[in-house]
Amino acid sequence: MEPDDPAEALTELRERGLGWCELLQAAAGSGLAVYAVWALLLQPGFRRVPLRLQVPYAGASARQVENVLSLLRGRSGKLVDLGSGDGRIVLAAHRCGLRPAVGYELNPWLVGLARLHAWKAGCAGSVRYHREDLWKVSLRDCYNVSVFLAPSVLPLLEGKLQAELPEGARVVSGRFPLPTWQPVAVVGEGLDRVWAYDFHGGGPGGQAAPAPSSASVPRAPDPQAG
Secondary structure: OOOOOHHHHHHHHHHHOOOHHHHHHHHHHHHHHHHHHHHHHHOOOHHHOOHHHOOOOOOOOHHHHHHHHHOOOOOOOOEEEEOOOOOHHHHHHHHOOOOOEEEEEOOHHHHHHHHHHHHHOOOOOOOEEEEOOHHHOOOOOOOEEEEOOOHHHHHHHHHHHHHHOOOOOEEEEEOOOOOOOOOOEEEOOHHHOEEEEEEEOOEEEOOOOOOOOOOOOOOOOOOOOO
């Protein structure tokens, strides 16, 4: 067997074990690998955003996406996903008839990944992903808003929604509820739970209710209507 045979090297490593020095080197290497993933995938763009407004990425699960769509079913008008990550909610919303469907994400790697997913799904020309700070996005024509954000930024988000949303808009928040708004519907359990909020003129309205059927979900007004 050749001296550089991988199988021989692995056998030797198992037989002699790892000393404290080798363990320290392995731990350091693992730490560097984790940091490399952070630096490449999650950190870009964060330097331009104040620390208190930064939101770490955690992709939505299939069940979370399903729950979001259940609270938007039967509606019309533009959908935006604030902090759209790899774009899965935008793509799913487009397939369910919410158009245009637009994602805003600051991380360029995730924007590229979202566009790749859209291309593979044959929807590259139908959905849009923008590399943009969600705090600078205008919501004045957005009748359906999806957010999966950290609890620390949700109080600030409430102020933005209050100032910019049009009459009849619906906000769906995943994982964590908006701190002071009253939901009109709640679906799911644990981290898969999502909350729906309807915006009427001066502010949100409604009380928590069981998940509505597609027939009972109110439709947003057509933004093209006079």
